[in-house]
Every structure is written in structure tokens, then in C-alpha cells.
Amino acid sequence: MTVVREEEHFDIVVVGAGPQGLVAAKTYLQLSPSVSLLVLESNRTVGGVWAKENLYPDLKTNNQLGTFEFTDFSLQDVCLGKVREGEHIQGEAVHEYFHKYAEHFDILRRVRFERNVITAEHLPGESGGWKLTVVPTMGHSRIPKVDDLDTFQQETATSITTSKLIVATGMTSTAMPISLQGAASFSPPLMTFADFRRDASRLLGNPNIKHVAVYGSAKSAYDAVNAFASRSKKVTWIIRESGHGPVYMAPSHIYLGPFRAWLELLVTTRPLTWFSPCIWGESDGFGFIRRLLHQTRIGQGIIKAFWKKLGGDIVTQTDLRTKGPEVEKLMPKEEAVWYGTGISILNYDTDIHQLVKNGTVRIVRRDVDHLDGKKVVFKGGAGKEKDSVEVDAMICSTGWRWDSGIDFLPKTEHADLGIPSADYTLTQQKLWNNLDAQADEEILERFPILAHGPRLQSDERVIPNLKDPSVAAAANEKLRAEPEKQRREEMTPWRLFRGIAPPANPRRDLVFLGMIMSLQTLLRSELAALWAYAYLNDALCPQAPLSYRALSPSPVSEK
Numbered sequence: 001m002t003v004v005r006e007e008e009h010f011d012i013v014v015v016g017a018g019p020q021g022l023v024a025a026k027t028y029l030q031l032s033p034s035v036s037l038l039v040l041e042s043n044r045t046v047g048g049v050w051a052k053e054n055l056y057p058d059l060k061t062n063n064q065l066g067t068f069e070f071t072d073f074s075l076q077d078v079c080l081g082k083v084r085e086g087e088h089i090q091g092e093a094v095h096e097y098f099h100k101y102a103e104h105f106d107i108l109r110r111v112r113f114e115r116n117v118i119t120a121e122h123l124p125g126e127s128g129g130w131k132l133t134v135v136p137t138m139g140h141s142r143i144p145k146v147d148d149l150d151t152f153q154q155e156t157a158t159s160i161t162t163s164k165l166i167v168a169t170g171m172t173s174t175a176m177p178i179s180l181q182g183a184a185s186f187s188p189p190l191m192t193f194a195d196f197r198r199d200a201s202r203l204l205g206n207p208n209i210k211h212v213a214v215y216g217s218a219k220s221a222y223d224a225v226n227a228f229a230s231r232s233k234k235v236t237w238i239i240r241e242s243g244h245g246p247v248y249m250a251p252s253h254i255y256l257g258p259f260r261a262w263l264e265l266l267v268t269t270r271p272l273t274w275f276s277p278c279i280w281g282e283s284d285g286f287g288f289i290r291r292l293l294h295q296t297r298i299g300q301g302i303i304k305a306f307w308k309k310l311g312g313d314i315v316t317q318t319d320l321r322t323k324g325p326e327v328e329k330l331m332p333k334e335e336a337v338w339y340g341t342g343i344s345i346l347n348y349d350t351d352i353h354q355l356v357k358n359g360t361v362r363i364v365r366r367d368v369d370h371l372d373g374k375k376v377v378f379k380g381g382a383g384k385e386k387d388s389v390e391v392d393a394m395i396c397s398t399g400w401r402w403d404s405g406i407d408f409l410p411k412t413e414h415a416d417l418g419i420p421s422a423d424y425t426l427t428q429q430k431l432w433n434n435l436d437a438q439a440d441e442e443i444l445e446r447f448p449i450l451a452h453g454p455r456l457q458s459d460e461r462v463i464p465n466l467k468d469p470s471v472a473a474a475a476n477e478k479l480r481a482e483p484e485k486q487r488r489e490e491m492t493p494w495r496l497f498r499g500i501a502p503p504a505n506p507r508r509d510l511v512f513l514g515m516i517m518s519l520q521t522l523l524r525s526e527l528a529a530l531w532a533y534a535y536l537n538d539a540l541c542p543q544a545p546l547s548y549r550a551l552s553p554s555p556v557s558e559k
Contacts, residue, residue, distance in 0.1 A: 018048020059091035128507030182371035216397030245333035311336035
């Protein structure tokens with residue numbers, strides 16, 4: 001049995017010491033300096049994905065100097081001589097920046113490192129608050145769930161209560177589990193990209209690892225491919241035929257016609273934001289222009305031409321079509337508008353396309369059927385026979401879990417909290433289906449382009465329709481009963497007001513920060529921290545509690 005120590009109490013608990021957690025703690029302490037505040041962090045150092053133990057060789061930001069810092073803390077001043085104009089920022093400098101930020105604003109002494117929050121349970125009574133179950137990581141590379149507590153029976157759990165809870169665990173904390181058939185018996189090292197970050201130096205320096213498979217096509221896959229191939233290790237780069245395909249990888253500056261544009265600044269240039277189908281966009285005061293672009297035929301034509309031009313210019317300026325048939329396999333399948341924050345930067349010292357041309361990297365656009373011994377076996381079909389490749393290690397860069405990593409109890413409150421869940425009641429499902437339909441209708445009326453997005457065809461996971469709860473339940477039971485297949489249960493999306501607050505929590509004692517992907521992470525983090533403080537302290541108008549139930553025109557009774 002796990003031993004639970006005596007409870008401690010804090011006014012504020014922040015879960016996560018990445019950029020969002022640090023700025024949330026700093027903001028709260030500046031506005032309420034007398035509160036007792038605790039930060040819980042699963043890593044050994046601050047920084048989240050930029051924690052020291054997560055820094056792998058050649059890691060850099062997509063950003064250059066001046067576009068990746070908080071507004072009140074200069075990166076150039078802190079990392080004097082380590083960051084130069086026109087260069088991408090090294091991972092070591094980014095970690096140092098966040099560490100010194102935590103020191104400067106007196107956050108570091110309030111952080112308890114190597115602590116995982118397993119459960120969060122609402123305290124009884126109208127005043128609200130939360131009871132957290134916390135366990136030490138003890139070197140574990142994954143975040144355990146509530147069902148794992150017996151596994152950690154040698155560890156001591158701590159019970160912490162807090163009046164207000166800020167969850168800032170982010171969207172890239174926990175990798176999706178590897179669900180390929182045969183994974184359990186695969187003999188070479190097999191790991192997610194999250195594990196690769198910590199084991200990179202050991203893998204790259206191992207002379208017995210000569211041929212590596214990298215599975216995935218996002219920026220993290222590019223990083224893994226570059227790390228191995230630039231050190232003369234052979235790489236088989238597997239990109240699912242049934243997926244989106246590779247992301248757009250652009251140079252830091254691109255030409256739009258005769259104009260040379262810094263891509264990082266381009267996305268925050270106001271006139272160009274009008275081309276994005278953003279539901280909050282009219283807050284900038286240019287609603288008329290947005291409606292003209294998105295809701296008229298001429299405007300929609302301009303939008304399509306813009307995104308086609310942007311994607312085409314990226315492809316042209318990276319020479320994807322002229323470097324040979326192997327490099328051409330890195331062509332994205334869809335137009336740039338559908339990749340959103342997935343569009344990334346070629347920030348490598350080596351030419352990754354040249355590594356493909358000279359044969360160090362072989363690209364395979366196939367779906368994986370199963371793993372067998374040391375072999376990765378590809379699917380057949382469409383005139384293709386099943387074939388395989390034998391490797392010494394495999395890195396799976398196949399995405400991240402979209403939940404917070406914390407089990408909120410009781411599960412019947414998940415709908416009220418707006419968190420991803422597979423535990424909605426029938427009433428909650430019907431209510432949200434109604435609201436989803438209303439939202440879809442409004443959004444598609446405002447942004448018709450979204451009705452024509454790509455449709456993925458994949459049999460690697462079952463995604464049942466929540467409109468039929470019996471189908472969802474049956475499909476999820478099937479997934480649990482077949483451990484060799486994809487274990488993704490049907491999860492609802494995040495449903496947070498302003499991407500921060502639960503839709504029905506009148507006690508205002510909980511916020512989620514960093515649950516929106518953005519190309520302006522630090523600026524968004526500062527704004528979100530201010531909004532969250534105001535929300536948690538009833539300083540927002542109107543004062544009435546938020547409630548998604550009030551939005552539904554047809555109340556549903558429990559059956």
C-alpha cells in the first residue's frame with residue numbers, strides 16, 4: 001500500500017514549472033505577494049520541455065533573438081554572449097534563461113522538483129479548493145496514473161490541499177504511448193520522442209546503434225532524424241501514408257513576391273492575421289474586413305490564394321521539388337492553412353535534404369503493420385507487398401497526450417471542468433453534442449473554408465461517434481481488451497472558456513494554462529497568467545459564474 005503523509009495546505013498550487021507555470025507563479029506573487037504558493041514539477045529542473053534533462057544535441061528554438069523572451073526579462077541580457085543576432089537560440093541558453101527567470105522573481109525556492117500530481121479531488125463545501133495526491137518521480141520517465149499507485153508502493157505519497165489550483169502542464173508533456181503491434185517483444189531500444197530527449201546522448205554515442213527507424217513527420221521527427229544522420233548513422237524515416245504527411249519546414253525568412261519576410265514576425269503582423277479563421281479575431285476591431293474575406297466569394301478566393309502562395313513559396317524556397325525524388329517525399333500533402341502551428345523552421349547546422357540525397361536517410365511513405373524481433377514490417381495493399389527493415393533502435397514521434405496528466409475526481413465532474421474525458425454521462429454527452437452542433441453551425445457560417453479540411457483515413461485507432469454512446473462504450477471496451485492495438489479511448493476535446501477556465505465551476509478555484517498551441521508562446525503565457533489571476537480572484541466582468549448549461553436551449557433529463 002502507498003503511504004500518504006500528513007496534509008499540507010497552500011493558497012495557490014501551480015502544477016508545472018515550464019514557461020507557462022513560471023509566469024503564472026510570478027504574476028500571482030506580484031499581484032498577491034502575501035499568498036503561500038507552491039510549484040510542483042516532475043522534472044529535476046525548471047523549463048518544461050526546456051528543462052536541462054530534456055535538452056538533446058543540436059536542439060534550438062525556431063526563434064531568433066528578440067522573439068522568444070518575456071516582456072520584462074531580456075534574454076540577451078541574461079545570456080550575454082551566448083545568443084547572437086540572426087542565429088537560432090540554443091537549447092542550453094533557453095534553459096539558462098528560464099532558470100534565471102525563476103531565480104530573479106523568487107520562484108525557484110518555491111518549486112518542489114521530481115513530483116508528480118496523480119489525482120486532484122474537489123474539497124467539499126462552497127468555498128472550494130482541491131486535494132492533491134503527489135508522488136515523487138523516483139526517476140520514472142512517465143507520469144503515473146491513479147491506477148498505478150500500487151506500482152509505486154515503495155514510494156511515499158503526499159497529500160496537499162490548496163484553495164486555488166493552476167494546471168500548467170502544457171500540451172507536450174506526455175507522449176502518446178507506442179501502440180504498434182509487437183511493440184512489447186521488439187528487441188532493439190524502442191521509445192517515444194519524450195524518452196529520446198533524455199536518452200539522446202547515450203543512443204547517439206552507442207557504436208552498436210548503426211541503423212535507426214524514426215516514425216513520424218512532425219518537427220520532433222525532423223530533429224531525431226537530423227541528430228542520428230548528422231552523426232553518420234543510417235536512418236529509415238517512416239512517414240505514415242494514411243496521415244497528414246510531413247509538416248511544412250520553412251527557412252527563417254521567406255520571400256512573398258519581392259518582399260523578404262521574417263516568418264516569426266509575419267504571423268503576428270495584423271493584416272496577415274485576417275487570413276486566419278480565428279473565432280476571436282473580431283476582437284481586434286477589424287471585424288468588417290474579416291467578414292469580407294471569409295464570408296464572400298471574392299474574399300474566400302483571396303484567402304485560398306494567400307495560403308496556396310505561402311505553402312508554394314515555402315516549397316519553392318526549400319527546393320523540395322528540385323532536389324530529387326527522395327527529397328520530394330518530404331512534400332506536405334495539404335495546403336499550409338491546415339498545419340497551423342505545425343509549420344516549423346529548418347534550423348539545423350547540417351543540410352537535412354542533403355542527408356536524404358546521399359542515402360544516409362531513406363524515406364518510406366508507408367504504414368507500419370507490426371514489429372517483429374528487430375524488424376519493422378510495413379503494410380501491403382494497393383499493389384505493394386509486405387516488406388520490412390531491420391533496425392538497431394526506433395524512435396516514435398507520433399504526438400502527445402492531450403490531457404493534463406492528472407486524474408480529476410470524481411469523474412462525473414469532467415464535463416463541468418471541460419477536460420478531455422472518456423467518462424461523460426449520457427446526459428452530459430447529449431448536452432455537449434447539442435452545444436457542439438450549435439458551435440459548428442456558427443463557426444462554419446463565419447469560416448466556410450473549415451468545411452473543406454482534409455479527412456484522414458487510418459485504421460490504427462478507433463474513434464467512435466459520441467452521438468451514439470453505446471457505440472463509444474463498446475469500442476472502448478474492445479480497445480481495452482486488445483492490448484496489442486491502439487489504446488486511445490474516445491476522448492472529448494478541451495472545452496475551456498477562453499482556453500483557460502472550466503465551463504461550469506462556480507467556485508472559480510481552477511484554471512488550465514498552456515492548453516492552446518501558439519507560435520507566440522511567451523507572450524500568450526503572460527496574457528493568460530493575467531487573465532487567470534483576474535478569474536481566480538473574481539475580478540472579471542460579469543461576476544456571474546460561467547455555465548455551459550445556460551447555453552443549451554433544450555435541457556436534457558438524465559435517463
